[in-house]
Amino acid sequence: MRLTLRRRRYKYETEKAYTGWVIRFLQLFPGRSLEELGEVEVRTFLNDLVANESGGVAASTLGQAKSALLFLFKETLGRELNFIEHSQATKPKKLPVVLTIDEVKRVRKHVTGTRRLMFDLMYGSGLRHKECRRLRIKDLQIDEGTILVRNGKGEKDRVTVLPGRVRQEVIEQIEVCRVRHLQDLEMGEGEVFLPDALKRKYPAESRKFRWQWLFPSPRTRMDPRSGRYWRHHVSEDFLSKSFAKALEASGVLKNAVPHTLRHSFATHLLEGGSDIRTVQELMGHADVSTTMIYLHVMNRPGLSVKSPLDQLEATDDDEQ
Template identity: 45%
Template structure:
C-alpha cells in the first residue's frame, strides 16, 4: 500500500504546491505500472528506472514540463516513502526544467493552463457519463496508451452494470471485491483479465474520484501455465497458400522477421531498408528499437505495397489530408514530416478517419482485426485444427530458427527480448525422447 501511503503524505505536505499535491500521486501511479510489484509494494527507485520512465513518457508524447513534474514526483516518493537521498536525480530534473521552460515560456511552478490541459485531453464523446469523460481526460493527460484507455473504460462500464448504477461514488472496496469475485467464479476469466479489471477500477476510484480504497478482498484467479500455439513448417506452407495480397505480405513479415502483429501494422516506409536487407522496428514493446532481417521472399510484394502506400500519400497531400501520427517530440521537431512519404505507414487504411483523441482527420494504418480474421479463415481452409492467432507466427519464427541451428542469443536480439528466459518461452522444440526412450505402450509385446 505504499502508493496510498504516499498520497496521504503528499496531501498533508506543507512544502508542496497545490498543483504538486494534485498531480504527484497520479504520476506515481503511472510510474507504478512499470514496476513488477504493482501499487501494493514499495516501488523501486533507481536512475535506470527513472530515466526509462521519462523516455516512456517522451515516446508517448509527454512534453518536457510533464516529464519534469513526473520525475519530481518520483523524487518526492523516494524522500517520503523510501526515506533515502539516493539516487541523485537533480541533473535530470534540471535538464527537464530547462527544456520545459523553453516549451512553455513561463516558470514551471505555475500550474498548466486550461489550453494546455485541453490539448492533452483531446476530444471526448459528450454522450458518455461525465465521470467517464473525466477518466478519459485524466488518462490522456498522463499519456496512457489508447488500448489501456479503452480497456479501463470498458471495465468501469461493466462495474457500473454490475452494481446497477451510474453513481459510482457511493460504492467501495466491498463492491469492487464482489465484482472481481464474479469475474473469477461466474465468468471464468483469466488471471490477467481480472488484474486488468482491478487496475482499471483502482485508477478510476483513486485517480479520478480521489477516493482512498482499503484492502480489496476477492477470489483470485490462479495464473495458468498454458503452452501457446505454434505451427510446423508444413503448416506454415499450407497457410501461406491460403493468403493473398496484403494479408500474404503481413504473414511473410510476421513469420519471416519475427514481428509482433502491432509492429507489422505500424511499420513505416522509412524503416524498410532494401539495400541492407533489414527492417528497423521502432518503439517496440518496452519502447525499444531493434533491427531484424527482411525476408527475401517478401521483397517483391513489399516493394509493390510501398508503391501503393505512396499513391495514397500523394492523394492525401493533394486533398489536404497529409497529416500522419508522429510521437509528440518528432511532430514538434519535424512539423513538415507529414509531407514526406517516408513517414507514412507501409500498410495504410483504405479510408481516412478522425482520430478520437486529437480530432485530426488522417489515414491511419490497417486495422487490427483484418489480418487476424484473414488468418482464421486461412486456418479453416488449410484444415489446421489449431486455435492460432497472429502471435503464433512469432512463436513459430523463434522455434524454426532454433531448429535450424541459430543460437538463442541471436534469436533473442531478433525478437527484441531483454531476458533470454523470455525468448526460451517462445521456443518449442519437439522432445527427442522418441529416438531413445519409447512410451511403455509402444513396447508391449517386445519381450
C-alpha cells in the same frame, strides 16, 4: 481519467480497455456517486466477474479489470484503497501454439495479396500482429536487410531481420503507398498520426512520406483522440479474418491465430541452430526465460523418444 491516461502516455488500446471497465463498474451501482463507492464495491464487482454464469473471465482479464479500477481511484481520484482481498489471479502457464514448417506452407498457400506480405513479415521477422500493422515506411531498412520495430511491447524499440525473400515485395508495396499518398496530398489530405509530441514540434512531418504506414487503411477516418481525419493503418481484422479462413482451408487443426506466426518464427530459428540470445534480441524479450519457453515446444534434432507401448507391441510381434 482519459486525460490522466494520456498524460501518463498510456496507449489508446489501454485507454479504451480501462474506461470500458470503469463504465461496467459504475453500471453495476446505478444512482450512486463515486464518493459512495470504495473497497466493498470493487470486491463485489471483481467477484461478479469471477462468478459469472458463463464461467468467469480469464486471469489476465480479471487483472486488467482490477488495474483499471485501481487507476480510477488511486491515480485519477487520488484516493487510497484499503486491502481489496483480491490478489492477483494465477495465470495458468500454457505452451504457445506453434505451426510446423509444413503447416506454415499449407496455411500460407491460402493467403494472398497484401495479407500474404503481412503473413510473411510476421513469420519471417517475428513481428507481433500490431507491430506489423504499425510499420512505417521509414522503418524498413531495405539495404541493411533489417526492420526497426518502434514502440513494441513495453514501449521498447528493437531491430529484427527483413527476409530477403520479400525484399522486392516490400519495395513494390512502398511504391503503392507512395502513389496513394500523392493522391491524398492532391486532395488536401495525406496527414498521418505522429507519436508523442512530434506533431507539435514538427508540424510538417505528418505529411512526409517516410511517416506513412506500410499497410494503410483503404479509407480515411477520424482519429478518436485528436478529431483529425487521416489514413490510419489497417485494422486487426484485415489479416485475422483471412488467416482464420486460410487455416480452415489448409486442414490444419491447431488453434492458431496470426500471433502463432511469431511463436513459429522463434521455434524454427532455435530448431535451425540459432543462439537463444540472438532469438531473444530478435523477439524483443526482456528476459531470456521468456525465450526459453520455445525450447519446450521445438522438435529438437536428435531427440528420439520411443513410447514404451511401441516397444511392447514390438515384443508381442517377436513372440508371435
